[in-house]
Amino acid sequence: MDPQTLTELLDVAVLDRLDRIDDLPDDDLARSKALRKEGYSAEVTAALLTQAQLRKEAAAKLGPFAEDMLFTRDGLAQATRLPVAAHHARRLIGAVPDDETFRIADLGCGIGADSVAFAGMGAHVSAVDADEVTAAIAAFNLRHLPDAAVEHARAEDVDLAGFDALWFDPARRTIGKADKRGSTARITDPEAFSPSLSWVVDQAMQAKAAGVKLGPALDHDLIPAEAEAQWVSHHGEVVEVCLYFGTARQRPGRSALIMGERTLLVHEDDLPETDEEGIGELGRYLLEPDGAIVRAGLITALCAPLQARRLNPTIAYLTTDVEPSGPAAAGVTAYEIVDILPAKIPSLRKELVSRGIGSVVIKKRGADIVPDQVRRQLKLPKGDKATLVFTRLGDKHVVLLTHPQKETP
Numbered sequence: 345m346d347p348q349t350l351t352e353l354l355d356v357a358v359l360d361r362l363d364r365i366d367d368l369p370d371d372d373l374a375r376s377k378a379l380r381k382e383g384y385s386a387e388v389t390a391a392l393l394t395q396a397q398l399r400k401e402a403a404a405k406l407g408p409f410a411e412d413m414l415f416t417r418d419g420l421a422q423a424t425r426l427p428v429a430a431h432h433a434r435r436l437i438g439a440v441p442d443d444e445t446f447r448i449a450d451l452g453c454g455i456g457a458d459s460v461a462f463a464g465m466g467a468h469v470s471a472v473d474a475d476e477v478t479a480a481i482a483a484f485n486l487r488h489l490p491d492a493a494v495e496h497a498r499a500e501d502v503d504l505a506g507f508d509a510l511w512f513d514p515a516r517r518t519i520g521k522a523d524k525r526g527s528t529a530r531i532t533d534p535e536a537f538s539p540s541l542s543w544v545v546d547q548a549m550q551a552k553a554a555g556v557k558l559g560p561a562l563d564h565d566l567i568p569a570e571a572e573a574q575w576v577s578h579h580g581e582v583v584e585v586c587l588y589f590g591t592a593r594q595r596p597g598r599s600a601l602i603m604g605e606r607t608l609l610v611h612e613d614d615l616p617e618t619d620e621e622g623i624g625e626l627g628r629y630l631l632e633p634d635g636a637i638v639r640a641g642l643i644t645a646l647c648a649p650l651q652a653r654r655l656n657p658t659i660a661y662l663t664t665d666v667e668p669s670g671p672a673a674a675g676v677t678a679y680e681i682v683d684i685l686p687a688k689i690p691s692l693r694k695e696l697v698s699r700g701i702g703s704v705v706i707k708k709r710g711a712d713i714v715p716d717q718v719r720r721q722l723k724l725p726k727g728d729k730a731t732l733v734f735t736r737l738g739d740k741h742v743v744l745l746t747h748p749q750k751e752t753p
């Protein structure tokens with residue numbers, strides 16, 4: 345959206361039309377015609393339709409707050425989910441004594457999801473974004489929170505003295521280089537993040553308390569020894585690794601936080617002395633550890649509480665003879681193993697057809713297959729649904745026919 349269209353969109357009457365857009369038929373062409381007939385320009389009409397669509401999509405991340413917010417497509421894609429933003433806010437606000445006013449700078453605030461959580465939990469927030477339209481949208485989204493202010497500025501130009509905490513969520517996608525569908529590419533070089541990772545870490549290390557949100561694929565070698573690194577998954581999806589510094593660092597080292605129906609925190613200190621001890625034979629259940637635990641390199645921390653062992657030192661599956669229970673069960677999806685089937689397609693097909701299986705969910709680790717291609721090659725006739733796990737037992741490729749113990753996300 346260009347700044348001129350945003351200015352027009354921010355007009356009270358236009359915003360009111362956006363809030364009432366569901367009065368119009370739920371069809372973009374019909375809506376567009378109706379809005380043009382009401383006198384809105386082509387640009388404002390397009391912006392209204394886009395905002396209506398983005399509000400719908402944003403509900404998954406921001407719940408009912410989305411109905412009252414504005415977005416850019418990029419801004420929404422990069423926004424923190426509200427429960428995760430609330431977790432950031434609790435950690436950072438908890439890093440200073442209760443009786444003081446807590447001042448935090450959000451340096452690259454995007455559409456303001458993290459700032460909404462900081463300010464909503466009582467912090468005084470100074471948010472900046474280098475993109476003019478994004479900063480204006482963040483200001484709109486924070487308008488009901490009097491202790492939050494947004495400025496259009498580069499993080500590198502902000503005076504960071506006087507803040508109790510700093511929050512960074514550097515842009516990790518190409519800016520302004522969207523393809524025809526509005527998608528941007530992921531940047532892998534941390535020095536090309538904006539602001540760059542080295543600048544961000546320098547500032548974070550000098551702050552009283554700081555948090556840095558990064559992509560979960562972050563190379564462990566880039567994590568400074570001074571930081572606590574916490575990978576987070578939300579309802580089964582790994583969403584970030586967050587580095588905490590200063591008084592925001594609760595426990596040094598790597599941890600994985602699983603948020604969803606159940607919560608679980610797994611920490612590096614829970615790892616067994618050696619990984620090797622835990623490797624063994626296939627048991628009654630195959631366990632697929634949550635992605636945050638895998639990314640944090642902590643799967644063997646689940647072995648003791650789940651009476652489980654690894655199948656293979658390089659494959660992120662565990663196996664056990666007992667049904668997972670207790671808090672650590674929140675860290676895995678369990679599959680009861682019904683049978684071990686051959687991995688070669690003709691033999692596998694024969695086995696599946698003989699069991700009346702006609703549709704398959706395919707999971708894989710340690711097997712070089714493309715699930716859709718396998719499904720096409722199998723050409724199964726209509727029949728029951730089954731979950732297949734393609735993996736290796738030792739060096740042997742196998743397919744495990746399983747019953748998932750709970751719905752996989």
Ligand SMILES: C[S@@+](CC[C@H](N)C(=O)[O-])C[C@H]1O[C@@H](n2cnc3c(N)ncnc32)[C@H](O)[C@@H]1O
Nearest residue numbers: 422423424452454456457458474498499513538
């Ligand atoms: C990942 S998004 C932030 C998302 C935000 N935490 C949220 O939850 O909505 C990063 C933002 O940083 C902004 N940005 C990029 N470079 C910047 C810089 N040097 N200074 C300030 N903001 C910057 C981008 O415009 C983008 O909106």
